[in-house]
Amino acid sequence: MKHGVAGVALAVLAGASWAQDAPEYSAVYRSCMESAQSTASMSECSAAELKREDARLNQAYKKAMAGLEADSQGRLRDAQRLWVKYRDSNCSMYYQLTGGTMDILNGGGCSLSMTKARADELEALQGL
Template structure:
């Protein structure tokens, strides 16, 4: 029996949000729990955490750049620019697959997850890999 969209929504949300919730700050987890599946509230939670992760990403990028020689700095700068293009294109795709309101959550959760992962990578580089 095929899964109807409303019946499948909790499964879709679990699949999309599980990676985004994996290493989150307790405040983000509490916010998502309190959102109770309300799209606008969930988007507010994701946006707040994305802002925090973006600050972390920029801080980690600056730290990484400070540990690298000139050639490596150029490579990291180029890689970071390409990564931003990829992240944005990938999350735009994931945020457009169903045509429903879940797309907004999918796209935002994608941005959050990819930004967090990239901040982790850059932090490792900044710590000397």
């Protein structure tokens, strides 16, 4: 059953537009997903990884803000607020797309993927 649920989840996640580039996640996450035996446990793995990526995003945002002049800080602040609204709105669609339990994984995958990508983007700003 474990491989059946994981296979279906991966097939669904692979088909979602936000999962096209299949970003690298932590070893803890990969291990968690490999041992997950239900949609609920897979969701817990994603939630824990999202928490890690969200912390990384917040740290990258603070560092990026610290390296910018005041006018650029305002633009980044505005962009970040809009990005959060977009991520939340976009991923809410996946959380409610079919009405089934897979929506939990699809919504979580969307939030995780978008948060990781934004953290990567903010970290790249620090080098400019």
